[in-house]
Amino acid sequence: GQNIDQPTEMTATEGAIVQINCTYQTSGFNGLFWYQQHAGEAPTFLSYNVLDGLEEKGRFSSFLSRSKGYSYLLLKELQMKDSASYLCAVLDSNYQLIWGAGTKLIIKP
Amino acid sequence: EAGVVQSPRYKIIEKKQPVAFWCNPISGHNTLYWYRQNLGQGPELLIRYENEEAVDDSQLPKDRFSAERLKGVDSTLKIQPAELGDSAVYLCASSSGGEVREQYFGPGTRLTVT
Numbered sequence: 001g002q003n004i005d006q007p008t009e010m011t012a013t014e015g016a017i018v019q020i021n022c023t024y025q026t027s028g029f030n031g032l033f034w035y036q037q038h039a040g041e042a043p044t045f046l047s048y049n050v051l052d053g054l055e056e057k058g059r060f061s062s063f064l065s066r067s068k069g070y071s072y073l074l075l076k077e078l079q080m081k082d083s084a085s086y087l088c089a090v091l092d093s094n095y096q097l098i099w100g101a102g103t104k105l106i107i108k109p
Numbered sequence: 110e111a112g113v114v115q116s117p118r119y120k121i122i123e124k125k126q127p128v129a130f131w132c133n134p135i136s137g138h139n140t141l142y143w144y145r146q147n148l149g150q151g152p153e154l155l156i157r158y159e160n161e162e163a164v165d166d167s168q169l170p171k172d173r174f175s176a177e178r179l180k181g182v183d184s185t186l187k188i189q190p191a192e193l194g195d196s197a198v199y200l201c202a203s204s205s206g207g208e209v210r211e212q213y214f215g216p217g218t219r220l221t222v223t
Contacts, residue, residue, distance in 0.1 A: 004151075033211070042200060042214035043152070087151055091210060096165060099151030 002026045004100035006088050011106045012078055020073045020086050020103045028093025034062050034073045035087040037102065043087055046073070075105075083107045111135065113215035115201050121221045127189035130218045134182070134203030141178060142212060143186050144200040152200055158184065191222045 004024045012018040024032070031050040035043035049055055049064035049071060061074040073086055085102040092098055114133040122128050134141050139160050144152035155174065157165040160181040169176065173192070178184040188195055198219050202212040 008149075031210070042217050044214070045211050048211065089151070094165070095210060096154065096157070097210075097212065099153075101149065101151050104149075 002090075002092065002098050004088055004090060004098055006086075006100045006103045008101070009104045009106065011108060012075075014078055014080060014107055014109050016078050017074065017076050018078060018105065020075075020088075020105065022071045022073070022088035022100060024069050024071070024088070024090045024098075024100075026090045026092045026098055029066060030091040030093065030095060032062075032064055032071050033089045033091070033097070034060075034071075035089065037085045037087060039084070046086075078107050080107050080109070113201055113203055113213055115199075115215035115218055117218055118216060119219050119221075121223065122191055124193055124222050125190040127187065128191055128220065129185055129187045130199050130201075130220075132184045132186070132201030132215060134184075134201070135205075135213055138203035138205050138213070139181070140204045140206055140210075141184050142200075142202040142204075143176060143184070144202065146198045146200055146217070155186070188220075191220075193222050196220055196222045 006022045034046040036046050037043040047062040054063045059076045064071045085104050087102045088100040089097045116131050141158040143155040146152045155169045156176050158178045161178050176186045198217045200217045201215045204210050204212045
């Protein structure tokens with residue numbers, strides 16, 4: 001079966017750095033997405049990785065290792081507004097997006 | 110550029126009643142998705158359209174759920190009759206295809222079945 005694992009909840013301090021991990025087992029691979037979802041709102045796109053390595057976009061970076069079935073999202077200089085759920089999703093061989101359950105990130109002052 | 114539009118935003122109905130949700134995707138986006146999301150979980154794909162063709166509806170409970178996208182633009186998702194377990198947020202998303210296939214989501218419809 002297809003499976004995406006990510007921690008249920010993480011807590012970090014304002015101004016710090018946090019890394020949210022995601023491991024996956026899917027039927028094929030056509031890319032990995034990270035989405036941010038604030039409570040009561042729709043998911044919004046953060047990043048896309050299809051090749052191994054690090055993609056940096058401002059305070060957010062995403063890393064992919066296809067051989068390990070592993071990705072992480074790195075958030076720097078955390079702000080209170082970063083409190084949200086972060087969803088990892090993999091595009092499988094049928095171009096269907098397989099979603100993780102999300103990691104709820106709590107930022108404390 | 111206008112985003113994905115969904116209506117209604119909230120709906121409360123009694124079990125066994127019918128309900129319908131409407132979605133208008135981003136202009137030019139050929140691919141449209143309907144998802145269901147329960148609290149603390151990721152979105153669950155119900156159906157995916159490429160233009161007016163349903164290319165993946167394997168997760169759609171066909172005994173009570175139906176969907177249509179007649180002209181390949183806006184879409185309607187219907188539940189008849191609704192059950193208590195259908196309470197969830199129903200999300201519509203669209204994408205333009207291509208290499209990245211990034212999906213853009215609408216605000217969702219929060220359905221409560223009592």
